[in-house]
Amino acid sequence: MATAMEDYKSVLASAKDLPTLPNVVLRLHSLIRDPNSGAAEIAEVINRDVALTSKTLRLVNSAFYGFAQRVDSVAHAIVIMGMNKVKSLVLTASVLDTFKNRGFESFDYAGFWEHAIGTGITAEALAKHLKSNVTEDAFVAGLLHDLGKLIFCQYFPEDHAKVMHLINEQQLTVSQAENQLLGFDHTLIGSWLAEKWKFPEELCLSIRMHHEPAHARVHRDRIWLVHAADVFTRALGIGNGGDPFVPERHRQVWDHFQLNATLVDTVFQQALDGMANAGEFLELLKN
Amino acid sequence: MIQRISLDQAQPGMIIAEPILDSGGQVLILGGEVLSDRLIRRLIVRGAKEIAIQGEEPEAPPEVPKTRKVKRAETEEEIRELLDLRFQNFENHEIMQTIRALAEKHLVQKLGSSETGDAAAGSGSSN
Numbered sequence: 001m002a003t004a005m006e007d008y009k010s011v012l013a014s015a016k017d018l019p020t021l022p023n024v025v026l027r028l029h030s031l032i033r034d035p036n037s038g039a040a041e042i043a044e045v046i047n048r049d050v051a052l053t054s055k056t057l058r059l060v061n062s063a064f065y066g067f068a069q070r071v072d073s074v075a076h077a078i079v080i081m082g083m084n085k086v087k088s089l090v091l092t093a094s095v096l097d098t099f100k101n102r103g104f105e106s107f108d109y110a111g112f113w114e115h116a117i118g119t120g121i122t123a124e125a126l127a128k129h130l131k132s133n134v135t136e137d138a139f140v141a142g143l144l145h146d147l148g149k150l151i152f153c154q155y156f157p158e159d160h161a162k163v164m165h166l167i168n169e170q171q172l173t174v175s176q177a178e179n180q181l182l183g184f185d186h187t188l189i190g191s192w193l194a195e196k197w198k199f200p201e202e203l204c205l206s207i208r209m210h211h212e213p214a215h216a217r218v219h220r221d222r223i224w225l226v227h228a229a230d231v232f233t234r235a236l237g238i239g240n241g242g243d244p245f246v247p248e249r250h251r252q253v254w255d256h257f258q259l260n261a262t263l264v265d266t267v268f269q270q271a272l273d274g275m276a277n278a279g280e281f282l283e284l285l286k287n
Numbered sequence: 288m289i290q291r292i293s294l295d296q297a298q299p300g301m302i303i304a305e306p307i308l309d310s311g312g313q314v315l316i317l318g319g320e321v322l323s324d325r326l327i328r329r330l331i332v333r334g335a336k337e338i339a340i341q342g343e344e345p346e347a348p349p350e351v352p353k354t355r356k357v358k359r360a361e362t363e364e365e366i367r368e369l370l371d372l373r374f375q376n377f378e379n380h381e382i383m384q385t386i387r388a389l390a391e392k393h394l395v396q397k398l399g400s401s402e403t404g405d406a407a408a409g410s411g412s413s414n
């Protein structure tokens with residue numbers, strides 16, 4: 001169905017009100033890759049955006065991290081959390097801020113974000129246990145994996161309604177219903193936005209491939225982490241994934257990470273504990 | 288045309304015409320679904336009494352549906368019911384059943400702890 005895809009592309013290409021991210025975020029991606037840039041320089045770039053700095057510090061100081069002392073500057077946060085983690089929180093704060101108050105009548109907005117935050121927490125917990133080298137990015141990758149669903153319901157409300165019907169009538173998952181109707185799903189729409197935002201390739205791909213992990217050729221660890229975290233979050237029923245079903249985990253992913261009951265048990269506990277302390281993330285969507 | 292019948296008259300194969308809410312006003316079913324034995328049992332468990340079904344003449348398509356709100360389980364039984372639905376395609380699937388059993392364990396535990404007055408910030412919003 002190339003036509004539906006082309007329609008979608010042109011609607012989004014001409015949409016004037018697509019969410020945007022502040023320049024700081026773009027600068028951060030390149031700064032962090034540059035081996036010559038130091039913590040002071042990175043802190044300075046973040047500090048220039050006063051509103052974003054204060055939102056980032058709200059997350060740093062939230063119950064989720066539970067630091068004994070108040071962290072009152074980006075520089076301090078970098079010392080205790082590391083550059084990558086702070087970058088990931090800046091990105092998180094800016095995405096939540098961009099989407100604040102963009103909910104729609106026909107969409108369970110709070111449920112969507114709970115699912116997103118839950119997947120971020122789970123991806124990060126899993127990454128830590130697997131001693132993955134992408135731990136700091138795992139949260140953001142999980143947070144953003146279903147971004148396309150938000151764009152879909154806002155810009156294509158009629159198709160969104162049809163998808164909801166398909167889910168109910170035929171007991172399909174969101175992705176199956178979208179594929180049946182359109183020939184593609186929210187992973188493609190989300191990856192378009194991620195590209196527009198000039199996100200690094202690995203982040204674009206973890207959005208794009210989370211429902212077809214077996215097709216991943218590069219950045220597998222990240223994509224597979226997000227896939228597994230999505231399944232786990234759905235299994236626990238954290239938030240609203242858009243349909244009441246758990247998507248099937250791919251055997252390859254399970255084998256690759258050598259997942260087992262003990263590990264899943266621990267990750268489940270951390271996911272639920274994390275959600276109990278994640279109130280501040282959801283607050284950023286409100287003010 | 289739409290007919291209202293009590294749930295004990297419901298038969299598999301009938302088509303649900305209107306959203307069904309539970310006592311708390313949460314949407315259980317959006318409408319358009321074909322009744323099955325399993326679904327009827329589920330509705331009985333949730334305390335639905337009367338349902339609207341489609342008669343011979345099919346109606347115009349239902350209104351734009353909302354994303355299903357997620358029902359929060361309030362009892363162990365509801366936890367299991369929601370897990371049944373979530374894992375309905377994986378009844379004989381070993382790994383998925385392992386995941387399910389662990390999820391059940393944690394959700395039941397969490398239910399126990401939230402009954403003792405713990406207001407979980409993250410999951411306490413509109414769902």
Ligand SMILES: [Fe+2]
Nearest residue numbers: 145146210211
């Ligand atoms: Fe998805």
Ligand SMILES: [Fe+2]
Nearest residue numbers: 145146230241
């Ligand atoms: Fe998801």
